[in-house]
Amino acid sequence: MWTVAEHLDDILSHLHPLDPIELQLLEAQGCVLVEDVTVPSALPPFDNSSMDGYAVRTADIAAATEEYPAVLTVVGDIAAGSETAPAVGPGEAARIMTGAPLPPGAQAVVPVEWTDGGLGRGPVSAMPAYSEAPEGARGRVRVYRPAAAGQHVRPRGCDAGAGELALRAGTILGAPQIGLLAALGRATVRVRPRPRVVVLSTGSELVQPGQEAGPGRIHDSNSFQLTAAAQDAGAIAFRVGAVADDAGTLRATVEDQLSRADIVVTSGGVSVGAYDVVKEAMREVDFRKLAMQPGKPQGFGRVGPDRVPFLALPGNPVSSYVSFELFVRPAIRTLMGIGPVHRPLVRARCPKGVASSPRGRRQFLRGWYEPPGVDAETGLVTPVGGSGSHLIKALAHANALIVVPEETTEVAAGAEVDVVLLT
Numbered sequence: 001m002w003t004v005a006e007h008l009d010d011i012l013s014h015l016h017p018l019d020p021i022e023l024q025l026l027e028a029q030g031c032v033l034v035e036d037v038t039v040p041s042a043l044p045p046f047d048n049s050s051m052d053g054y055a056v057r058t059a060d061i062a063a064a065t066e067e068y069p070a071v072l073t074v075v076g077d078i079a080a081g082s083e084t085a086p087a088v089g090p091g092e093a094a095r096i097m098t099g100a101p102l103p104p105g106a107q108a109v110v111p112v113e114w115t116d117g118g119l120g121r122g123p124v125s126a127m128p129a130y131s132e133a134p135e136g137a138r139g140r141v142r143v144y145r146p147a148a149a150g151q152h153v154r155p156r157g158c159d160a161g162a163g164e165l166a167l168r169a170g171t172i173l174g175a176p177q178i179g180l181l182a183a184l185g186r187a188t189v190r191v192r193p194r195p196r197v198v199v200l201s202t203g204s205e206l207v208q209p210g211q212e213a214g215p216g217r218i219h220d221s222n223s224f225q226l227t228a229a230a231q232d233a234g235a236i237a238f239r240v241g242a243v244a245d246d247a248g249t250l251r252a253t254v255e256d257q258l259s260r261a262d263i264v265v266t267s268g269g270v271s272v273g274a275y276d277v278v279k280e281a282m283r284e285v286d287f288r289k290l291a292m293q294p295g296k297p298q299g300f301g302r303v304g305p306d307r308v309p310f311l312a313l314p315g316n317p318v319s320s321y322v323s324f325e326l327f328v329r330p331a332i333r334t335l336m337g338i339g340p341v342h343r344p345l346v347r348a349r350c351p352k353g354v355a356s357s358p359r360g361r362r363q364f365l366r367g368w369y370e371p372p373g374v375d376a377e378t379g380l381v382t383p384v385g386g387s388g389s390h391l392i393k394a395l396a397h398a399n400a401l402i403v404v405p406e407e408t409t410e411v412a413a414g415a416e417v418d419v420v421l422l423t
Contacts, residue, residue: 001291002298003406004362008327011300015309017337018195018262022188025181028173030234031191032338037167039184042157047102049078051152052127054093054115054141055106061143066123069142074118077130077137078103093141095127102153109152116142172234172338195262195335197230197237197328199223202250202268202277203315206242221392222267222320226313229324230265233332245269247281254282258304262335265328268315270297278312285310291406293361294319298327317392322364322401325422344421348381350402353413357404366391366398369419381419399423 002010020034049055056072064070072093076086078100085103088094094103095118102109117124118141128136160166166184167177173191181189206220207213220242230237240257243250254264269278270287278299279287285301296319299312309331313323325343333341348369357363366384381402385394403418404411411417 001289001296001360004290004292004326007288007290007298007300008330011309011311011327011331012334012341014302015331015334018192018335020190020192022190023193024188025178025186028189028191029175029178030194031173032336033167033169033171033173033177033189034192034337035190036165036169037181037184037186037189039160039162039164039166041162043160043183044154044156044158047156048154049096049098049100049102049109049152050154051109051111052097053095053109053111053113053152054143055088055096055103055109056093056143056147057088057090057105058107058147058149060091060093061110061146064143064146066144069116069144072141072143074136074138074141079130093143095137095141107149108147110143110145110147111152114143114145114147116144170338192337195235195332196260197227197235197263197265197332198240198257198261199226199230199237199265200240200253200257200267201242201315202245202266203242204245208241221317222315225317225321226265226267226324226328229321229329230332233329234336234338235263235332243277245277247277250277251281254310255304258306258308261308263328263331264303264308264310265313265324266311267313267320270299270312270314272297282310282312285312287312291361292326293358293363295323295326295364296361298323300327316390318366318390318395321395325401325420326364345403346379346419346421347416348379348400348419349414350381350383350411350417351414352382353415354383354402354404354411354417357409357411359409360406362406363402363404364420365402365404366394367400367402367419368398369400369421378416379419381417 061070075092078085078094078096080097080099088103088105112127118136118139201220201223205217207217209219223239227237227239243253269276285299287299290298297314301310303310313320330341367381368384369381371379384398385391399422401420
């Protein structure tokens with residue numbers, strides 16, 4: 001038998017990160033940046049207001065109070081996007097909106113709430129819409145509080161200066177990173193693409209969810225579970241669905257999918273039965289027995305003219321999912337060129353222990369992990385459900401895998417174990 005580590009090492013030894021490509025920003029979400037990105041020009045590119053209010057000279061409002069407000073002449077409006085702005089001289093103010101450029105002569109912005117909004121009726125809470133009251137852009141405004149120089153002003157370059165490092169190579173591009181690239185004026189970015197993973201189940205007994213199962217039939221859960229897992233790992237996943245137990249049909253289906261696949265993942269048909277169609281159809285794949293439970297039968301090879309990696313997983317739902325976490329997820333992360341390749345591994349105390357584990361096999365039991373509290377050094381993990389590889393409900397209520405080594409046949413109550421965190 002192969003060990004878990006030997007099988008994984010063999011898979012990863014045949015893989016290398018995908019070649020970088022240039023993508024539009026929204027297409028690059030979830031991808032890995034392959035170049036440092038620097039700031040081409042100051043961000044923001046000009047001094048601008050952080051409030052809706054009035055741009056003023058600080059000396060004109062230094063003594064302003066509610067009882068004795070400073071009265072200024074409004075010389076015009078400055079909206080966000082304005083290309084020109086009226087200069088502010090002594091005794092003057094310009095009505096200004098958030099994001100609008102600070103006009104020449106102005107030193108600070110007073111929020112509209114510190115003024116009468118030009119209405120002469122005491123402090124206001126907001127400006128009237130320009131379309132309803134265009135006269136607000138002229139006349140006089142009373143200011144009830146002083147402001148320091150630079151107050152409510154976002155200086156040019158306060159976010160980032162020209163030439164600064166904005167994003168480092170190796171960064172996974174999420175929504176904030178995409179937003180930053182757009183703010184820098186980038187329309188495209190050079191990244192390592194997300195791997196394309198084609199997922200299909202095998203078995204004539206499988207029926208699509210939403211259809212009546214009927215005698216001897218079950219709903220196909222593996223293709224949905226594995227497709228979701230591939231997306232969670234960072235891949236672009238294509239769910240093909242279930243293929244009947246016919247070698248010619250399976251072979252044709254796989255060959256048809258190779259043009260859009262960086263990895264092909266199948267479930268079922270890899271054991272020793274007369275209808276194990278994946279073993280029959282995929283002769284170039286090496287089928288192995290691993291010293292693990294669940295997931296003993298596994299297959300790996302390279303198929304098609306482009307030598308696309310092909311991972312054949314067992315068909316029982318738990319076996320299939322555990323195999324994905326141990327072998328397919330690391331393959332996806334390797335193609336993406338990012339770490340960590342593996343799920344986090346921690347030590348935890350198992351209060352209930354494990355009554356039995358097969359000698360010579362590494363067992364992966366579903367478990368519920370609770371991180372350590374304030375006064376504890378290790379967390380706690382409790383087995384969820386039995387060890388049967390068909391118990392998918394228990395898997396849905398687990399957030400970890402309890403690892404029992406090959407030489408261990410039982411775990412005493414309260415002993416520490418290795419735990420693979422699934423979330």
